Amino acid sequence: MYEDFILDKAYFIKVIKDLAEMIEENRDYLTGLDSEIGDGDHGTNLSIGFREVMKNLGQWENENLTVIFKKVGMALLGKVGGASGPLYGSMFMKLGEPAHGKERVNFKEFYEMFKSGIEAVENRGKAVVGDKTMVDALRPGLNAFTEAIESGEKPEKAFGTFLERAKEGSQSTIPLIARKGRAMRLGERAIGHMDPGSASSCMILEVFYRNLLNYKKNY
Amino acid sequence: MYEDFILDKAYFIKVIKDLAEMIEENRDYLTGLDSEIGDGDHGTNLSIGFREVMKNLGQWENENLTVIFKKVGMALLGKVGGASGPLYGSMFMKLGEPAHGKERVNFKEFYEMFKSGIEAVENRGKAVVGDKTMVDALRPGLNAFTEAIESGEKPEKAFGTFLERAKEGSQSTIPLIARKGRAMRLGERAIGHMDPGSASSCMILEVFYRNLLNYKKNY
Amino acid sequence: MRRLINDPYNIVEEMLEGFCKAHNKHVKLLENDGRVVVSKKAPVKDKVGIIIGGGSGHEPLFLGYVGEGFADAAVIGNINTSPSPEPCYNAVKAVDAGKGCLYMYGNYAGDVMNFDMGAEMAAAEGIRVETVLVTDDVYSSTEIKNRRGVAGDFYVFKVAAAKAALGYDLDAVKSAAEKANANTRSMGVAMSSSTLPITGKTIFELEDGDMEVGMGIHGEPGVRRTKIEPADKVVDEILGYILPDLPFNEGDEVSVLVNGLGATPLMDLHVAYRRVAQVLEEKKIKIYNSFVGNYATSMDMAGMSITLMKLDDELKELLDYPCDAPYCVIK
Amino acid sequence: MRRLINDPYNIVEEMLEGFCKAHNKHVKLLENDGRVVVSKKAPVKDKVGIIIGGGSGHEPLFLGYVGEGFADAAVIGNINTSPSPEPCYNAVKAVDAGKGCLYMYGNYAGDVMNFDMGAEMAAAEGIRVETVLVTDDVYSSTEIKNRRGVAGDFYVFKVAAAKAALGYDLDAVKSAAEKANANTRSMGVAMSSSTLPITGKTIFELEDGDMEVGMGIHGEPGVRRTKIEPADKVVDEILGYILPDLPFNEGDEVSVLVNGLGATPLMDLHVAYRRVAQVLEEKKIKIYNSFVGNYATSMDMAGMSITLMKLDDELKELLDYPCDAPYCVIK
Numbered sequence A, B: 001m002y003e004d005f006i007l008d009k010a011y012f013i014k015v016i017k018d019l020a021e022m023i024e025e026n027r028d029y030l031t032g033l034d035s036e037i038g039d040g041d042h043g044t045n046l047s048i049g050f051r052e053v054m055k056n057l058g059q060w061e062n063e064n065l066t067v068i069f070k071k072v073g074m075a076l077l078g079k080v081g082g083a084s085g086p087l088y089g090s091m092f093m094k095l096g097e098p099a100h101g102k103e104r105v106n107f108k109e110f111y112e113m114f115k116s117g118i119e120a121v122e123n124r125g126k127a128v129v130g131d132k133t134m135v136d137a138l139r140p141g142l143n144a145f146t147e148a149i150e151s152g153e154k155p156e157k158a159f160g161t162f163l164e165r166a167k168e169g170s171q172s173t174i175p176l177i178a179r180k181g182r183a184m185r186l187g188e189r190a191i192g193h194m195d196p197g198s199a200s201s202c203m204i205l206e207v208f209y210r211n212l213l214n215y216k217k218n219y
Numbered sequence C, D: 001m002r003r004l005i006n007d008p009y010n011i012v013e014e015m016l017e018g019f020c021k022a023h024n025k026h027v028k029l030l031e032n033d034g035r036v037v038v039s040k041k042a043p044v045k046d047k048v049g050i051i052i053g054g055g056s057g058h059e060p061l062f063l064g065y066v067g068e069g070f071a072d073a074a075v076i077g078n079i080n081t082s083p084s085p086e087p088c089y090n091a092v093k094a095v096d097a098g099k100g101c102l103y104m105y106g107n108y109a110g111d112v113m114n115f116d117m118g119a120e121m122a123a124a125e126g127i128r129v130e131t132v133l134v135t136d137d138v139y140s141s142t143e144i145k146n147r148r149g150v151a152g153d154f155y156v157f158k159v160a161a162a163k164a165a166l167g168y169d170l171d172a173v174k175s176a177a178e179k180a181n182a183n184t185r186s187m188g189v190a191m192s193s194s195t196l197p198i199t200g201k202t203i204f205e206l207e208d209g210d211m212e213v214g215m216g217i218h219g220e221p222g223v224r225r226t227k228i229e230p231a232d233k234v235v236d237e238i239l240g241y242i243l244p245d246l247p248f249n250e251g252d253e254v255s256v257l258v259n260g261l262g263a264t265p266l267m268d269l270h271v272a273y274r275r276v277a278q279v280l281e282e283k284k285i286k287i288y289n290s291f292v293g294n295y296a297t298s299m300d301m302a303g304m305s306i307t308l309m310k311l312d313d314e315l316k317e318l319l320d321y322p323c324d325a326p327y328c329v330i331k
């Protein structure tokens, strides 16, 4: 089943464009979350990064998926800075590796992409679940995705589980004290606030998901 | 009549104390007027000056009127600065001269005191009526006082005229363009605002007047 | 009020105490007058005494420019208010080295009255004191002699102080100051008022998001009040007043001062400076050197002014002359 | 928003363009990287390269301290955001003179990630890059290694840069920086937030009339929020945290930095300095020298921080070592 479910370059290009749009729409919301327990720039940071991506995307469209995501990641890494720059930069750079230089991937490879990207975030930031970071959304989400794949769930359903568990993970950051990132120095005062990186992670996954649901219809 | 109307040191000391109190009460009002067309400090300036006067008045009370007013004027001159420091400083320094080293004055001498003080303001600032300064209150007021004295008005009535005409003069600054002081550079934009120095001048005269009316009763 | 103060009636004295302690290698308070900041080197033998001053609240203006190669003394008034005559006179007594003294300050009626009285007191003792009023603010009047002094103070003081440091006599020092003033033009924009410690309120109202081009550093009204415009547009408008006023022409060489009024970040000042440099380049006016920062402020006022001084060889030499003051070190 | 800007997405580039034009005697922008400000003298033969950096919005920190006798390069991030790895690496390539380089910056997670990646890239080419994190903010953590860096940056950078200028090797320069950091303690108070150009809003809300003691320069929460208290009381509270922390003891000699966060007038900083000097005098801690002004800001934030560095002969010599940077000239 997974081998027959093919996602082509158009899907990924659309996702990247939608990511840029989504970030603009949520810029002030994410920045607002980061004002509570960080330095009030998470949305701004991502906006700066994705504007750079959009400036260059046209030139990358002829490349294969591995190269495209590497370029996206490098743009984020190069333009964003801060914590989310290297983290999302690494994530997107590694996202394309399982595509092995191809222009389309099957769903199994699609799953491998997220595995590869999320592991890169963990390697870069050294955060674990419970530290009140984006890892609190990404790791449980990915674990659920893995299980769903292993038990042979339908693609849309499997990714839906991924997103749902990521959202739960993001919600679960609210009562936590932070052990990584700027919020770390807040101690008890971080309690009651959602981690902004976990929120943006869910929004990013949601863009992939929305396009997945629309995929059959459009192509 | 004027020779028999004697104002003693107690009157003047009381006036000085009331002046200090009046300035505190009107500090923010005068500063507000000065915000419109100046630099928003006229009340503050006078407050700084009269606080210095009050700090030292106890030590001066054994002196004669000439010395007391000289000290008041010097305190204003020394502590206020700006435009109103030299102007009111000069006025008070000269106010006591017609007392010729005495501890009490008759009403004629009292009149001479204001003549001497107001001329000092004019000499120092070189403003004439219509320039939109304190002179617009003081000069017409003094002229009316002079006429009242010459036509033999009762003391209280004569001073009442002084004050009334000064107030009219102060009102008359409202439609004017300024030709002296900070407001000078405002051109048309000074129109519609009362000159703060003319306002404080009236308030100062009013304190003398109020104590004059109460004078018979108290002493 | 977002200020860090104690009793507002003591603020000037407390500032001066702190200032003279913090910068005790450069300056001290005059023993007999708490409103006179003098250079530790003053009086300097055979040198004309350089005395600057005015109301406080414009720091580092005046007192920050007292030191070797710069002013010998600063006379400090209350906030936004000229000092009184006595300290003006005491400053002369403290720094005169027999060659007379030069008073320099911004052209405000109150300052003129008080400093003139100080000069009269000095004259009565046979000390010659001359005065140069700074009149750089182009928008404040069409007649140059009626214009007020703003950040151009910095250039006029610097030039005259260097001339004095080189040993010239009072007439020469005075004409250097006059020359600097004649070649200096400024104009500013305010985006907020400043807070007066005694009232705890701003001098005037300026709504968040509004600006006033041409406003003076005491909040004197300017050209017009409008929504804050892009930095480049504001710079262009200001230069539109400054450049034709002198005028500054193609081929001229200038020093540029982009001055912050207190609450405007260095970031914004450099954004504005960038545009100044672009415009001058277009007009083929050469920038000799530049100063960007808080040189003449209005406490916590948000805003900026631009000052240009047209240079010749003499002004360049005097501007570059080394000095060592708490807020201006030139090697 | 009371800021003077153009397109907020270009603000850092525009600032850098203006900065490098205004201070073109001292610095230039790296040709192949618009986020690296390098000294015109760099690379300096036989000298360890001194590289500082971090998010922008703290000017004159970092770029104002690039120049002879001070840093060789500053790497500039977006506002309040660490620079990315590439310019960190490019800075090394630009200033390394064969003796290796020292990265110095405030201890923030984002900066550590990005600078470390830069160092790895340099290491891959055989260039040794060491790092010293500044951790002076006493209230930010009980554990020193977790503390963030604030105005103490200035001291640590200055000391290490002087050590490098004296020709010492990377190990010696690094230990001088570590020694400066180990002897430096800071704490601040904020009375307003700063305005982020892109959102046009303040980072956080702080009501007019309120203050927060212990707040970080990015608005990180502090000890408590309260009505603004008298300056002396605020200073006493801050010193109450700083002095016992090192601790600073009777007989110690210190350098004092009273730093403005951007919108606090020099007047208020000197009022505060006065109290610092009084307290240190009471405690018989000797002040060797002092700095009062905007050294590490948060754009238009109102507030102040106090930094003390305990000195020995070596630190004194390094602190006094001459430098010539746009925002720090020491003769």
Ligand SMILES: Nc1ncnc2c1ncn2[C@@H]1O[C@H](COP(=O)(O)OP(=O)(O)O)[C@@H](O)[C@H]1O
Pocket (backbone or CB within 6 Å): A034, A038, A039, A041, A042, A043, A045, A046, A081, A082, A083, A084, A085, A087, A121, A124, A125, A126, A127, A132, A133, A134, A135, A180, A181, A182, A195, A196, A197, A198, D080, D081, D082, D109, D110
């Ligand atoms: N070590 C880390 N590992 C994973 N995520 C992290 C780590 N440190 C910070 N983050 C994430 O980064 C987010 C903040 O990103 P952003 O505001 O863009 O950067 P900065 O903190 O430098 O301002 C946090 O909400 C958190 O989710």
Ligand SMILES: Nc1ncnc2c1ncn2[C@@H]1O[C@H](COP(=O)(O)OP(=O)(O)O)[C@@H](O)[C@H]1O
Pocket (backbone or CB within 6 Å): B034, B038, B039, B041, B042, B043, B045, B046, B081, B082, B083, B084, B085, B087, B121, B124, B125, B126, B127, B132, B133, B134, B135, B180, B181, B182, B195, B196, B197, B198, C080, C081, C082, C109, C110
């Ligand atoms: N040349 C002058 N002659 C008379 N009065 C003057 C003159 N210049 C200014 N004033 C008066 O001084 C007042 C302002 O005083 P104040 O605000 O205390 O001083 P400053 O203008 O220095 O701030 C004006 O309202 C005006 O009445």
Ligand SMILES: [Mg+2]
Pocket (backbone or CB within 6 Å): A034, A038, A039, A040, A041, A042, A082
């Ligand atoms: Mg952030």
Ligand SMILES: [Mg+2]
Pocket (backbone or CB within 6 Å): B034, B038, B039, B040, B041, B042, B082
């Ligand atoms: Mg006034």
Ligand SMILES: [Mg+2]
Pocket (backbone or CB within 6 Å): B039, B041, B082, B083, C079, C080, C081, C082
């Ligand atoms: Mg005034």
Ligand SMILES: [Mg+2]
Pocket (backbone or CB within 6 Å): A039, A041, A082, A083, D079, D080, D081, D082
């Ligand atoms: Mg950040």
